Amino acid sequence: MLWNSRLFPTLGLVLLTGTAAAEVDLSQYVNVFIGSEGPDGTGYGGGDIFVGGARPFGVAKVGIDSTAVNWTTAILNGGWTPDGNVTGISMMHESGTGGAPKYGLIAQMPLTSVDSPVNILDNQTYSQPRVGNDTASVGYYKTQLQNGITVELSASRHAGIMNYSFPEGEKHVLVDVSHYLPGSPGDSGSQFYVGGEIQIEDDGKSYTGYGTYVGGWNNGAPFTVYFYGEFSEAPDEAQTFSGVNTDPIPRYQNLANGGISQPTYGNKTNKAVSGPMTNRIGALFSWDSGSASQVISRVGISSISIDRARSYIEKEIPSWSLDDTVADAVNEWNEDVFNKIQVPLDDSANVTNIRLLYSSLYFIHLMPSDRSGENPLWNSGEPFWDDFYTMWDIFRCTVSFYHIFQPEYYESMIRALIDIWRHQGYMPDGRSGNWNGLVQGGSDADNVLADAYVKGLRGAINWTDGYAAMVKNAEVTPYNTFDYTDYTASTKEGRGALDDWKELGYVSEDHNTRCISRTVEYSLNDFAVSQVAKGEQPGDVDKYLSRSAGWQNIWDPSVKSLNFTGFLAPKLSDGSFNNTDYDPRICFGCEWSSYTYEGVPWEYSFVIPHDVETLIKLMGGSDSFDSRLDMMFEPDMAIQNLGSNGAGITTLMNIGNEPDFATPYLYNYINKQHKSVAQTRSLANQYFHDANYGIPGNSDAGAMNSWLLWQMLGIYPIVTQPVYLLSSPWFPDLNMTINGNKTLRISATGSDDGYYVQSVKINGKQWAKNWFEHDDIMKNGGTIEFELGNNATVWESGDVPPSPGHVELS
Numbered sequence: 001m002l003w004n005s006r007l008f009p010t011l012g013l014v015l016l017t018g019t020a021a022a023e024v025d026l027s028q029y030v031n032v033f034i035g036s037e038g039p040d041g042t043g044y045g046g047g048d049i050f051v052g053g054a055r056p057f058g059v060a061k062v063g064i065d066s067t068a069v070n071w072t073t074a075i076l077n078g079g080w081t082p083d084g085n086v087t088g089i090s091m092m093h094e095s096g097t098g099g100a101p102k103y104g105l106i107a108q109m110p111l112t113s114v115d116s117p118v119n120i121l122d123n124q125t126y127s128q129p130r131v132g133n134d135t136a137s138v139g140y141y142k143t144q145l146q147n148g149i150t151v152e153l154s155a156s157r158h159a160g161i162m163n164y165s166f167p168e169g170e171k172h173v174l175v176d177v178s179h180y181l182p183g184s185p186g187d188s189g190s191q192f193y194v195g196g197e198i199q200i201e202d203d204g205k206s207y208t209g210y211g212t213y214v215g216g217w218n219n220g221a222p223f224t225v226y227f228y229g230e231f232s233e234a235p236d237e238a239q240t241f242s243g244v245n246t247d248p249i250p251r252y253q254n255l256a257n258g259g260i261s262q263p264t265y266g267n268k269t270n271k272a273v274s275g276p277m278t279n280r281i282g283a284l285f286s287w288d289s290g291s292a293s294q295v296i297s298r299v300g301i302s303s304i305s306i307d308r309a310r311s312y313i314e315k316e317i318p319s320w321s322l323d324d325t326v327a328d329a330v331n332e333w334n335e336d337v338f339n340k341i342q343v344p345l346d347d348s349a350n351v352t353n354i355r356l357l358y359s360s361l362y363f364i365h366l367m368p369s370d371r372s373g374e375n376p377l378w379n380s381g382e383p384f385w386d387d388f389y390t391m392w393d394i395f396r397c398t399v400s401f402y403h404i405f406q407p408e409y410y411e412s413m414i415r416a417l418i419d420i421w422r423h424q425g426y427m428p429d430g431r432s433g434n435w436n437g438l439v440q441g442g443s444d445a446d447n448v449l450a451d452a453y454v455k456g457l458r459g460a461i462n463w464t465d466g467y468a469a470m471v472k473n474a475e476v477t478p479y480n481t482f483d484y485t486d487y488t489a490s491t492k493e494g495r496g497a498l499d500d501w502k503e504l505g506y507v508s509e510d511h512n513t514r515c516i517s518r519t520v521e522y523s524l525n526d527f528a529v530s531q532v533a534k535g536e537q538p539g540d541v542d543k544y545l546s547r548s549a550g551w552q553n554i555w556d557p558s559v560k561s562l563n564f565t566g567f568l569a570p571k572l573s574d575g576s577f578n579n580t581d582y583d584p585r586i587c588f589g590c591e592w593s594s595y596t597y598e599g600v601p602w603e604y605s606f607v608i609p610h611d612v613e614t615l616i617k618l619m620g621g622s623d624s625f626d627s628r629l630d631m632m633f634e635p636d637m638a639i640q641n642l643g644s645n646g647a648g649i650t651t652l653m654n655i656g657n658e659p660d661f662a663t664p665y666l667y668n669y670i671n672k673q674h675k676s677v678a679q680t681r682s683l684a685n686q687y688f689h690d691a692n693y694g695i696p697g698n699s700d701a702g703a704m705n706s707w708l709l710w711q712m713l714g715i716y717p718i719v720t721q722p723v724y725l726l727s728s729p730w731f732p733d734l735n736m737t738i739n740g741n742k743t744l745r746i747s748a749t750g751s752d753d754g755y756y757v758q759s760v761k762i763n764g765k766q767w768a769k770n771w772f773e774h775d776d777i778m779k780n781g782g783t784i785e786f787e788l789g790n791n792a793t794v795w796e797s798g799d800v801p802p803s804p805g806h807v808e809l810s
């Protein structure tokens with residue numbers, strides 16, 4: 001769909017403290033459709049992003065839900081699809097996730113007829129194709145339905161506002177409490193509705209209630225969303241309805257006995273209740289036929305109560321004018337996010353790059369959701385966050401961006417992670433709908449906590465507890481949840497293969513699934529534990545540091561592939577390698593039951609950020625490491641089909657998936673920084689665009705977009721270490737507000753000649769190393785001055801980046 005800019009002249013001058021005055025509405029540079037499509041113009045292979053009204057880390061993400069044109073390739077995860085018909089406008093969405101969709105909850109659907117053949121319990125009878133292209137910008141979305149209704153919407157942090165412009169004739173708004181985004185038929189991960197209530201209030205123009213939902217990719221337990229909705233105009237008729245619930249209930253018989261049922265209508269004074277058979281329920285609001293007119297609706301949501309849902313409308317959307325909420329949203333995004341980065345906007349500026357910059361910032365702020373004050377499970381006064389979807393994606397470089405860019409939010413997120421451990425036993429790896437799950441590899445919240453800790457984040461974080469939460473992951477095997485995804489161990493939280501890890505020092509192939517990738521991840525997790533132990537429990541440091549070398553236990557020096565020798569390999573619990581038919585370019589689906597998850601062993605063999613020194617040694621030294629890295633970028637070397645995760649990539653290097661994020665930067669570890677620059681630039685230019693197909697696969701809650709952000713800044717963080725590698729910046733000058741109110745300035749001369757680094761100064765001093773430490777510039781601010789040019793030169797002469805987890809196993 002075409003992006004259309006919508007300017008808000010009323011915003012004019014926004015003055016800020018602590019940073020330069022921003023006279024420009026930077027939100028105009030955001031293309032909210034980046035990642036909305038895959039290569040063929042459908043959602044398949046795209047970013048699975050949410051398109052609609054949202055605030056930075058807000059709870060409400062208001063947008064359309066749509067049907068699947070073809071279930072084989074359907075991507076309903078963000079609600080919006082390029083080609084599906086609209087089934088509703090709902091209040092909650094994820095952004096960038098894969099697997100069975102979650103949310104698409106608390107919906108309305110404007111209709112011009114409810115007469116037969118329309119059955120309001122059957123979306124196929126009323127879903128609407130869209131006419132023309134949708135329009136969307138930060139905080140605003142507009143679409144036109146085939147039935148002539150134009151929908152415009154915006155969102156606050158916990159509420160939404162919808163403008164329905166009806167043509168002449170009948171006007172209805174259907175409120176379907178049993179609406180949700182379904183998985184494809186037969187998908188055991190699909191969500192389903194388990195009950196709710198709805199009541200029309202005495203004024204006739206507002207309604208209240210709740211709905212309860214289960215499942216989705218994270219296999220979550222039931223959770224409840226309370227709502228309060230109201231219309232600008234009193235309807236002429238308002239009725240509740242209920243009907244037999246014939247929706248599929250994954251893994252169980254459903255309650256259908258034949259096709260979709262017809263509704264039974266109540267009246268204004270009826271409360272519709274799901275009752276013992278989890279009936280579907282809703283309400284229908286109708287306005288007299290007549291000339292074209294507008295009906296506006298505001299809906300608030302809460303996990304606590306109807307009163308609270310209502311209060312959000314009063315606090316957050318006090319006006320009935322959509323433009324007020326849109327302006328407020330734009331203001332919040334600018335102040336909270338966009339104004340914190342300033343680049344030249346003059347005529348010589350590359351507008352494409354500016355749009356990529358601000359759009360990437362936008363997408364890293366759609367998730368997780370700040371549910372502080374909205375915790376229905378316990379009362380601790382601590383912040384509460386949801387939709388970590390997942391740590392596996394965002395630990396690699398997204399959270400490091402939050403650390404410098406959004407220190408307050410980030411501290412709040414970490415307190416919430418620890419509070420989840422306090423009250424529910426484990427920190428989450430994935431979490432959504434107030435429920436931990438799923439764990440794809442290690443317990444990656446450990447990496448997040450360690451990254452914050454080593455960079456000095458303290459604030460109100462209770463690190464005694466933070467460390468205890470990490471030790472829990474490292475020591476206590478979670479009970480088996482017998483998840484259909486993998487029956488061998490818990491996929492909900494913690495480390496399912498901890499039994500092997502503690503006893504053998506690696507994850508064995510015969511006891512556990514994902515033996516290679518989990519060994520790799522547990523190694524980094526234990527390195528993370530050791531780094532926090534340094535400050536919190538020094539007696540534990542050696543233990544976890546030596547456990548962090550576990551990956552070396554599954555390094556088989558005899559495995560050969562593409563003329564390279566020595567790879568991670570599947571090892572049995574008796575200590576022998578099982579190299580029957582083993583090929584490190586194959587993972588057998590890269591699924592839960594494979595050797596490696598979403599990546600082949602070739603890729604995972606590079607994912608040892610804490611001890612690159614040993615990795616280089618095992619790979620045969622610097623030269624061999626260099627050419628093995630080169631091989632990662634050779635076309636047509638990949639033989640494993642990664643499906644929609646593959647983005648048509650034929651190299652072993654897959655920038656479309658998170659495990660490889662740091663790999664193209666590893667040349668810095670052999671002081672060949674120019675090769676890191678060449679490889680990362682080339683990946684960025686090839687796979688990231690200011691276009692609907694603008695990212696290589698799922699955005700993964702913004703993880704993909706954060707990779708690009710660091711690339712544009714010209715630095716890359718090494719997670720769990722206070723270390724950043726230098727690459728090559730995209731802007732001649734960039735000021736970024738960091739650590740609350742400090743300024744990081746990154747400037748570059750010579751970019752007209754080329755993007756290779758010729759020399760670097762940090763805080764005015766000539767810099768010989770191709771890396772720096774957090775305290776050098778990220779705490780109090782500072783400057784990095786790059787001299788760029790076309791000479792791909794070895795400009796660095798200092799020490800290579802550190803390997804603080806260096807352990808030589810005897």
Ligand SMILES: *[C@@H]1O[C@H](CO)[C@@H](O)[C@H](O)[C@H]1NC(C)=O
Pocket residue numbers: 066067068087121122123124180181182246247248260
């Ligand atoms: C449409 O409605 C049917 C029947 O309630 C439901 O099973 C299905 O999931 C809905 N489809 C979409 C795309 O919402």
Ligand SMILES: *[C@@H]1O[C@H](CO)[C@@H](O)[C@H](O)[C@H]1NC(C)=O
Pocket residue numbers: 067068069070083084085127128129
């Ligand atoms: C969308 O609606 C149109 C018109 O009702 C119908 O022909 C088409 O099959 C629907 N498509 C989908 C994907 O639901």
Ligand SMILES: *[C@@H]1O[C@H](CO)[C@@H](O)[C@H](O)[C@H]1NC(C)=O
Pocket residue numbers: 070071072073
């Ligand atoms: C759905 O998509 C799959 C995969 O692209 C294709 O094989 C199939 O023919 C499509 N089905 C229809 C009905 O178009």
Ligand SMILES: *[C@@H]1O[C@H](CO)[C@@H](O)[C@H](O)[C@H]1NC(C)=O
Pocket residue numbers: 001002132133
């Ligand atoms: C919608 O967008 C497409 C591609 O961006 C463009 O080709 C088409 O002309 C647009 N349609 C309308 C009605 O604007």
Ligand SMILES: *[C@@H]1O[C@H](CO)[C@@H](O)[C@H](O)[C@H]1NC(C)=O
Pocket residue numbers: 266267268269270
């Ligand atoms: C609404 O329905 C209830 C229960 O069926 C009935 O008792 C009541 O009289 C109805 N009220 C109106 C205003 O029709």
Ligand SMILES: *[C@@H]1O[C@H](CO)[C@@H](O)[C@H](O)[C@H]1NC(C)=O
Pocket residue numbers: 020342343344733734735745
């Ligand atoms: C960055 O800040 C410096 C110092 O305040 C200023 O001179 C420069 O113009 C700023 N650059 C941009 C792009 O705003």
Ligand SMILES: *[C@@H]1O[C@H](CO)[C@@H](O)[C@H](O)[C@H]1NC(C)=O
Pocket residue numbers: 350351352353685
């Ligand atoms: C802007 O930068 C992009 C790389 O992101 C490049 O492809 C493009 O040619 C540049 N545009 C101009 C006008 O220089």
Ligand SMILES: *[C@@H]1O[C@H](CO)[C@@H](O)[C@H](O)[C@H]1NC(C)=O
Pocket residue numbers: 462464465
């Ligand atoms: C951290 O929490 C523990 C209990 O959970 C408490 O005993 C301790 O006093 C807290 N530490 C700080 C510094 O608040």
Ligand SMILES: *[C@@H]1O[C@H](CO)[C@@H](O)[C@H](O)[C@H]1NC(C)=O
Pocket residue numbers: 509510572578579580581582
């Ligand atoms: C050894 O690997 C082969 C090939 O992947 C597999 O079929 C076999 O089950 C493995 N053996 C054990 C004991 O896991």
Ligand SMILES: *[C@@H]1O[C@H](CO)[C@@H](O)[C@H](O)[C@H]1NC(C)=O
Pocket residue numbers: 562563
């Ligand atoms: C491996 O080495 C052989 C012999 O030198 C050579 O023919 C072959 O092309 C090499 N393979 C790759 C993938 O480089």
Ligand SMILES: *[C@@H]1O[C@H](CO)[C@@H](O)[C@H](O)[C@H]1NC(C)=O
Pocket residue numbers: 018739740741
């Ligand atoms: C800068 O931020 C720190 C920490 O948030 C705060 O203590 C300090 O008062 C701020 N200084 C200014 C001048 O705003």
Ligand SMILES: *[C@@H]1O[C@H](CO)[C@@H](O)[C@H](O)[C@H]1NC(C)=O
Pocket residue numbers: 791792793794
């Ligand atoms: C590139 O840099 C190297 C090392 O600084 C230098 O020896 C070489 O002459 C330079 N080449 C060019 C074309 O400037």
